[in-house]
Amino acid sequence: MSANGLDFSIAIGGAAGQGIATPGNILARMFSRRGLHLYAYNAYQSIIRGGHILLTIRIRDREVLTHGDGIDLLLCLNQDTMDRHLRILGPGSRALYNSDKIQPGEAPDGVILCPMPIAELAGDSKNKLIQNTISLGVMMSLIGLDFSVLEEALEQAFKRKGDAVVEENVTMAQAGYDHATTHFESVPEPLPEGKKPLAMWTGNSALAMGGAAAGVKFYAAYPMSPATGVLHWMANHAHELGIMVRQVEDEIGVANMVIGAAHSGCRAMCATSGGGFALMTEAIGAASMMEIPAVFINVMRAGPSTGVPTKTEQGDLWQVLGASQGDFERFIVAPKDALDAYNTVPELFNLVDRAQCPGILISDLLISEGTFNVDPDLIDLQPEIDRGDLLVDPSPNGNYLRYADTESGISPRVTPGHEGFVHVVTTDEHDEDGVIISDEFTHPHKRRRSVEKRARKFLGVAADVSPPTLEGPQDAEVTLVGWGSTYGVIREAIEMLSEQGVVANQLTIKWIVPFHSEVVDEILSSAKRVLIVENSHSGQFARYLRSETGFSAHGHIRKYDGEPFMPHHVVEGVIELLESQAAIHIPYQEIIV
Amino acid sequence: MSTATATGTAEMIGLELARSPESPKEFKGKVTPDWCVGCGDFGVLNALQRALFELGLKPHEILCVSGIGCSSNLPGYLNTYGMHTLHGRSLPVATGAKLGNHKLTVIATGGDGDGYGIGGNHLMHTARRNIDLTYLVMNNQIYGLTTGQVSPTSRPDMKTKSTPFGNLEYPINPITSAIMNGATYVARAYSADPKHLTEIIKKAIEHKGFSLIDVFSPCVTFNHDNDFAFFKPRIKKLEDEGHDTTDWKAACEKAMAWGDEIYIGLFHENDRPSLDSLEMVLEDDTPLSRRPLGLSSEQGETLIGRMM
Structure with a gap:
C-alpha cells in the first residue's frame, strides 16, 4: 500500500497447458467480489502447449486503467518464469516457486523468496495441477486475507465439478495457506475490502454484450485472435437471448451474410482481426452502396500479414480508413476501454441505422482480451435504440422509391416482405428506384445526385457525434x-x-x-x-x-x-x-x- | 451491358400487386433485360417467372439475390424484392437474409463464374449448411460480361481470350460437387426447354433445404463451342431413364456423362433437415428481423449476475 492507496500486482507465469487461467480467474473473481478494482493482462503466445505465459492482475482500491509498472507477487509455475522475471522484481516483492523443481537463482536486493515444498504439501494427490491450488493458499496468506475468502472462491469455481473436487482443492489450498503462515512473512498491510462488489468482463464480452443490448439478432464470425472472444460470448448466449450466431467459411462470407441479415431488418454485427477485416472490406463498400446499416469490428493485433497473433498494436488505422474501394461514408470509432466498448456498440448502431451506412469499430488485443471490472450500476442494460427511418409497419402508396432523393439525403427504408414496397437494392450505382445506372444507361447527373445524397445523409447524422474534449x-x-x-x-x-x-x-x-x-x-x-x-x-x-x-x-x-x-x-x-x-x-x- | 450487342430500353412497368398475380407477366420487373439477342438467360428468366406464378407466390414474399455477371442482372428483371450484390457473394447474402426473415422465399441467381469461380467456397458451405434456398446458376461455360474468358466450367482445350492456346484446366462438375457437399436437391436443366426448367424450379422452391439448379444457358456471343446446336442432340432427360433420385452414386455417374449424352433433370434429392428448421433460435416462428430489440430487465440482471 503506497501513499496513494492500494496498488498491488500479482503475476502468474508458466507454460501454456500449466493451467494459469484457473487460479487467475479465481483470484480476479475473489478480488472483484470484495469490491477491489482490477485489470488483468495476459501476455501469451500462439501455442496450445508450452511457450511462456505471464498473467498480471493489478489490484487497486480505485479505478485501474492498466496492468501497471511492476510485480509485487510473482508465482513461478516453471523455471523459465523464474529465469525471466526474478531479475525485474523490486524490493519488498515476493517470488513463489515450487522448491522441488525450480532453482531461484540470484534475487535482486530486497526481493523475498518463498519456496514451496509442493511434493510434501501435496501428499498423495495425483492432480498434476495441484501446485496451482497450493500456491493460491500460499498467496492468500501472503496478502493477509483470511482463508475463508479463498475457500468460498474455490467452492464457487469448482462446484460444478462436484464435492470431491471442491474438497481436494480446499484441502490443498489450506495446506499451502498454513505452510505460508508459519514460514513466510505476509505483506505489511493486508489487502482491504472495497465498497461494493464489482462485475468483471473482458473487452470482447463487453463488445458482444453491447451488441445484445443494442438488439443484435444476427452475429457471424470466422475465429481469429484476438476477436474470437466475441464469437464465444455470442455462441454461449445465442439461445438465451435469441441471437442467430453463425461460424462462416471465411470473413468474406461473414461480412456478406451480415449484410443479408441486416437487409432483412435485423441489427447484425461481426468481429474479426486485421487479416479477416481485409477480407471483409469489399462488403463494407457494398453496404454503403446498398445503404444497409451493419457493424463491423476490427480487433487489432500486431501485423502485417498474420503478424504476431497474440500481441497488441494500433497498426490497422489506415487499413480501416482505406477499407473498400471507392469514395464513401462510414462511421469509424475506437473505444477507450471495456465499458466504453459496451456503450459504443449501441451508439454506433443508432448512428448507422439513422444514416443507413456501415460502421466500423476498432478495438485491439489490449482492450478485447484484457479483463476489466466495473461497478455493475454503470452498465446501462437498456440503452436507447433508434432505428432511424426504418418503416416497421408501412402503408403502401404505390410510389415507393428506396433511394428517394430527400432533403436530408435519408431515404425511408422498407425491408423485404412488406407488400407494396417491392424494390431491388444494388451494389452498382443506381437511380432513386434502385434501377442500376451502371451498365447500359450511365448518367452523370444521376450519378452525381446519388453520390451527394449519400454524403448528405451521413453528414447530417454525423453532426450529432460528440467532439473529443x-x-x-x-x-x-x-x-x-x-x-x-x-x-x-x-x-x-x-x-x-x-x-x-x-x-x-x-x-x-x-x-x-x-x-x-x-x-x-x-x-x-x-x-x-x-x-x-x-x-x-x-x-x-x-x-x-x-x-x-x-x-x-x-x-x-x-x-x-x-x-x-x-x-x-x-x-x-x-x-x-x-x-x-x-x-x-x-x-x-x-x-x- | 458492356457487350455491343445489348438491346432494350429501361422502362418503368411497376407491376407489384397485393392480389396473387394472374399471369407470369406480372413477375416482370421494371427493366427490360439487356441481354444479347438469343441469350440463354431469357429462357431462365421466363421459366422462373412462370414457376413463381404457378406456385401462387406474391412478389413481396420473394427475395431474389444475385452476384455480378450478365445473368446476375436478373433481379432487376423480376418483380420481387431483389439484391444485386458483389461478385460471388449471392449465397452468403441470401443466407443472411433467409435467416433474418425465414418467411421469405429466397432465390439466389448468377452465373458459373460468379457461383463456381469467385464464389465457389460459399457454394460448398451453403450446400453442407443445407439452408432453405434455391440457387439458380445460368451456366454458359464462359465469362461473358468481361467479354469472353475461360470459366470454371469451360471445357479442356477451349480457346478463349485468356486461353488463346487452349484451356489446360479441368472443369468443375457442379452436380457431383453439390451432391458431395451435402446439397439436398441437385438438378440440371436447359434453358431451351422452359417447360422442364419451370418444373425443376417449382420443385426446388418447394424443397425444404438447399437446391442447386445448374442450367445450361448458352452464351451466343462468346461461347461457340457449347451453343444450342451443341446441346440439342445431346440432351437426355433423367426422367426418361428411370433414374432413382435417392441413389446419389447413380446420380454422380449420370452427372459425369459428357459426350453423346448429357443428362438434365433431378439428379438427387434427400430430406435431410434444413439449417433453418434445426436452428433453435428460430423455434419462435416470428422472423428474427421482426422481433423486439434489446435485453429484458431479467436477461440483463442474469448477465450481470454471471459477471459477479
Missing part, C-alpha cells in the same frame, strides 16, 4: 494525444507526471470518422507542447491527425514490440522529450514475454 488542467506544459486503447495508460502517466512536477493533460480521439478537425486543431494549436502516444512504428495516427488538421505534433512516443505501454514508459518518454527536444521516444520493454 481535453482532460486535465487547461494550461498544461504538455498535452498527450492518443486514440482508443492508450487512453488508460496516458491517464495514469499524467497522474505520475504530476507527482514529478510535470503538468500534463490529454486528448483522446475516439471518433476517427467523423473526425472533429476544427475542435482538435483548436485544442492542439493552443497547447504548449503536443506529444502523440501510439502503438505503431510509422505513427499512423500522427499522420491521420496531420491529414485532417494540418497539425504536426512536437514529439512522439511509439511502441511496436507487441507488448502494451506501461505507465512508466509514457512518463519516461515525456520527460526525455521535454528535456532533450528529441522528436521520438521508443520505450524499452523490460518484461520479456
